[in-house]
Amino acid sequence: MATVKRLSIMLLMMAMIVSLAACGGDNKGADGNSTGSANSGGKTSTDDGKIDTSKFETITYVVLGDKPKNGQLEKVMAKVNAIMKEKINAELQFKWVEWADWQTKYNLLLASGEPLDLITIGTDWLDTWGNAQRGAFLPLNDLLPKYAPQTWAEVPQEDWDQSKYKKDIVLIPENHFTQWVNHGIFYRGDWAKEFGIDKPITDFETLGKYFQGVKDNKKVIPWDVNGTNGALYGGFAAAYTDNIELPISTGYANVFYGKSYDERYTVDSPIFNDDFIKFATMMKEWGDKGYWREDVLNYKGDTRTELQAGQTGADQHHTQTFKGLRVQMDKKQPGSELQMFAFSDTRGNLISMPITHGGTSVGAHSKHPERALMAYELIRQNEEIYHLINYGIEGVQYEIKDGKRDLPAGYDETRDKFYTDFWGGRVDRFEIPSVNDWDQIGEIYKKYDAIKKPFPYGKFVFDKTAVDPYMTAISQVIGEKMPAIIYGKAGDPVKAVNDLRDKLKAAGYDKVKDEIQRQLDEYKKLDQG
Amino acid sequence: MEAVQKRIRTDAASVAVRAFGYVFIGLFSLCCLLPFLLVLGTSFTAEGAITKFGFNIWPREFSTFAYKIVFENPDQILGAYAVTIGITLVGTAVGLFLVAMTGYALQRPDFEYRNGISFFIYFTTLFSGGIVPFYLLMTQYLSLKDNYLAVLLPGLMSPFLIIMMKSFTKSIPHAITESAKIDGAGDFTIFMRLILPMTTPALATIGLFIALGYWNEWYHAMLFLSPDMKYRPLQLFLYNVITSADFIRNSSASSNVPLSDMPLESMKMATAVVATGPVILFYPFIQKYFIQGITVGAVKG
Numbered sequence: 001m002a003t004v005k006r007l008s009i010m011l012l013m014m015a016m017i018v019s020l021a022a023c024g025g026d027n028k029g030a031d032g033n034s035t036g037s038a039n040s041g042g043k044t045s046t047d048d049g050k051i052d053t054s055k056f057e058t059i060t061y062v063v064l065g066d067k068p069k070n071g072q073l074e075k076v077m078a079k080v081n082a083i084m085k086e087k088i089n090a091e092l093q094f095k096w097v098e099w100a101d102w103q104t105k106y107n108l109l110l111a112s113g114e115p116l117d118l119i120t121i122g123t124d125w126l127d128t129w130g131n132a133q134r135g136a137f138l139p140l141n142d143l144l145p146k147y148a149p150q151t152w153a154e155v156p157q158e159d160w161d162q163s164k165y166k167k168d169i170v171l172i173p174e175n176h177f178t179q180w181v182n183h184g185i186f187y188r189g190d191w192a193k194e195f196g197i198d199k200p201i202t203d204f205e206t207l208g209k210y211f212q213g214v215k216d217n218k219k220v221i222p223w224d225v226n227g228t229n230g231a232l233y234g235g236f237a238a239a240y241t242d243n244i245e246l247p248i249s250t251g252y253a254n255v256f257y258g259k260s261y262d263e264r265y266t267v268d269s270p271i272f273n274d275d276f277i278k279f280a281t282m283m284k285e286w287g288d289k290g291y292w293r294e295d296v297l298n299y300k301g302d303t304r305t306e307l308q309a310g311q312t313g314a315d316q317h318h319t320q321t322f323k324g325l326r327v328q329m330d331k332k333q334p335g336s337e338l339q340m341f342a343f344s345d346t347r348g349n350l351i352s353m354p355i356t357h358g359g360t361s362v363g364a365h366s367k368h369p370e371r372a373l374m375a376y377e378l379i380r381q382n383e384e385i386y387h388l389i390n391y392g393i394e395g396v397q398y399e400i401k402d403g404k405r406d407l408p409a410g411y412d413e414t415r416d417k418f419y420t421d422f423w424g425g426r427v428d429r430f431e432i433p434s435v436n437d438w439d440q441i442g443e444i445y446k447k448y449d450a451i452k453k454p455f456p457y458g459k460f461v462f463d464k465t466a467v468d469p470y471m472t473a474i475s476q477v478i479g480e481k482m483p484a485i486i487y488g489k490a491g492d493p494v495k496a497v498n499d500l501r502d503k504l505k506a507a508g509y510d511k512v513k514d515e516i517q518r519q520l521d522e523y524k525k526l527d528q529g
Numbered sequence: 530m531e532a533v534q535k536r537i538r539t540d541a542a543s544v545a546v547r548a549f550g551y552v553f554i555g556l557f558s559l560c561c562l563l564p565f566l567l568v569l570g571t572s573f574t575a576e577g578a579i580t581k582f583g584f585n586i587w588p589r590e591f592s593t594f595a596y597k598i599v600f601e602n603p604d605q606i607l608g609a610y611a612v613t614i615g616i617t618l619v620g621t622a623v624g625l626f627l628v629a630m631t632g633y634a635l636q637r638p639d640f641e642y643r644n645g646i647s648f649f650i651y652f653t654t655l656f657s658g659g660i661v662p663f664y665l666l667m668t669q670y671l672s673l674k675d676n677y678l679a680v681l682l683p684g685l686m687s688p689f690l691i692i693m694m695k696s697f698t699k700s701i702p703h704a705i706t707e708s709a710k711i712d713g714a715g716d717f718t719i720f721m722r723l724i725l726p727m728t729t730p731a732l733a734t735i736g737l738f739i740a741l742g743y744w745n746e747w748y749h750a751m752l753f754l755s756p757d758m759k760y761r762p763l764q765l766f767l768y769n770v771i772t773s774a775d776f777i778r779n780s781s782a783s784s785n786v787p788l789s790d791m792p793l794e795s796m797k798m799a800t801a802v803v804a805t806g807p808v809i810l811f812y813p814f815i816q817k818y819f820i821q822g823i824t825v826g827a828v829k830g
Binding site (some may be wrong): 066069095096098099100101104105111112113114414445467 | 602605660661664665668669747749751755756757765768769772773798
């Protein structure tokens with residue numbers, strides 16, 4: 001018996017030692033090595049400074065999405081790689097991380113030390129700074145000027161600064177691509193005119209008039225929204241306060257905002273703004289008047305489909321959606337003149353998307369980072385390759401009519417569908433407008449450009465470990481109370497808002513707020529240092 | 530003993546008890562069946578009708594569109610079926626054999642290190658190394674990425690099933706093993722010729738557990754089998770059908786996917802039907818073993 005005991009203890013010790021050793025083993029490179037000598041591919045340049053591309057390489061590019069299985073990807077890539085081979089003696093190969101549990105898989109892929117070349121990143125949704133901290137990406141400071149000179153030159157210095165972890169550039173931002181994901185309410189221009197609203201709607205009060213008009217004249221629910229949509233809260237914050245949203249999620253609605261763009265390092269909350277009670281009161285009126293359905297909080301219908309069928313007078317989403325929906329509506333409800341009241345229209349409270357929402361990094365264990373950057377340079381700077389990767393083959397996936405992309409005659413979705421989910425460096429100058437995008441969208445972009453402020457929290461990552469339980473409690477309170485308040489179903493609005501505030505305080509609102517403030521102060525030093 | 534003619538007692542009380550039993554069990558099975566019928570019915574309903582009327586056992590607007598989407602490329606789904614059936618058959622056969630051997634060996638009183646080894650097997654159930662080491666082990670050290678073995682190996686033996694097998698074989702008297710030894714049989718012969726035939730109920734039960742595990746396996750497949758493989762297990766294939774539809778619907782139109790009318794709800798149901806169908810057909814054939822196996826350990830009067 002004693003031998004058994006001894007033996008098992010020994011085995012156990014061995015198991016522990018092995019597992020510890022394994023833990024130690026995969027920690028190399030996790031200390032954010034800022035030396036970043038990228039000499040893994042042996043000699044890469046000859047003595048006279050010319051780049052040596054005599055050896056054929058395969059460059060992998062990790063993208064998110066489902067791998068297209070209809071054979072079109074292979075056809076397009078054959079064309080892309082013909083150019084790649086000629087120019088840099090390499091081929092490009094996409095590796096897909098599917099949507100099934102993508103967060104786990106993406107992070108595992110980066111943690112595994114596999115030799116990945118190019119990787120899609122996004123600081124606001126792919127935990128890019130966390131991965132950078134774990135040493136998943138190769139520092140690019142020395143490589144970019146040499147191997148991707150055009151990209152190096154076109155990205156302004158302040159954008160490179162936004163792409164740094166400590167002192168290392170760890171990603172190439174998608175900074176030349178216009179995307180607006182600021183929210184608002186879509187309404188029908190023809191109906192608005194009918195009710196005597198001649199100017200575009202730019203505030204909630206006028207929107208209320210429009211809803212009343214629909215209610216009185218149209219026999220449909222003015223806005224048949226479902227209660228899972230929390231956009232009204234963000235709408236309030238943009239239209240009635242100068243607060244700007246912090247990238248800190250508290251579920252259904254985000255409690256914590258920056259005080260204003262000028263005071264962006266001060267934490268604040270729209271919920272504790274005096275006007276929030278006024279807003280809640282107005283929403284109570286709207287709810288009572290039937291601007292949305294009585295059981296809005298349990299309704300699970302599809303508002304967009306209803307709008308297209310003429311069954312409701314409004315819908316809610318962001319500008320990117322509006323761009324396509326406008327065209328759809330022109331087809332399905334001719335003359336509807338769909339308009340968008342962007343919440344930022346009221347007082348010009350508009351923050352751009354982070355330029356690092358999309359981008360590309362090079363893997364820390366890439367075997368040929370130089371060639372990887374050269375391949376990236378081609379995707380971003382070579383119009384032919386750009387069009388192939390983003391749109392497919394002209395005549396098969398698209399044809400150009402009057403300068404716009406349309407589907408060719410005989411296009412079959414199942415047979416001809418093609419995409420690469422390349423979101424790591426699109427550029428406006430190579431984009432071909434689609435017939436499915438509203439051609440006047442440029443006007444809206446111009447309006448935004450006049451008032452936009454840069455996203456100030458690109459490198460701010462809130463570490464919630466110290467206050468995690470409070471965050472969870474706050475999210476629960478919000479999920480429970482907020483929907484009823486913004487749809488006016490919480491009884492007396494004054495009482496409801498005060499109750500919400502008390503509950504938030506009880507859940508640890510102040511503790512979290514102090515912690516955010518502490519981290520914002522640190523961030524300020526880093527940001528301005 | 531003279532043969533007694535077995536007769537069902539027919540006094541009022543037993544009839545009442547029996548009637549109650551039948552009615553109760555009948556209702557209970559109906560309760561189990563209803564959700565499945567609901568799934569089946571909904572899978573044949575047009576998406577529009579689902580948003581209007583909710584789920585129904587009888588489709589209000591009959592449509593096979595959801596199945597059209599699921600079976601969009603029949604080659605894919607048939608390949609997925611083949612992979613899953615293959616993995617299930619091989620995995621169940623090998624896993625069952627290993628579990629049975631382990632379970633038997635661990636309860637042999639003449640096996641000196643049985644407690645130590647049992648302790649090791651149980652001990653693993655208490656701690657897990659976490660997903661990153663597991664992933665590294667499978668991909669870096671064993672190089673099992675994009676290899677069906679990555680799905681096969683982790684499910685072969687589970688401590689729980691080994692414990693189950695061990696406790697079942699305990700009920701077989703050790704004297705049988707000893708007498709066979711005296712007759713000159715080796716350990717392996719004893720196991721194959723004597724023990725295995727006596728443990729069929731347990732084997733059927735454990736086999737079913739393992740088989741179900743492999744049939745429903747998608748997580749390891751998701752981790753280790755990349756989309757570069759031509760065919761991947763059925764559950765992962767179906768999961769991808771749903772998530773991509775979900776994503777396309779909710780995506781911020783960041784890609785150039787035209788927002789088509791994806792039959793989401795009905796499609797989920799169709800997926801469930803496609804995934805569970807064969808299991809339901811397969812189950813009646815091994816049910817009798819299953820019942821026997823579950824009652825192992827219950828005192829038989």
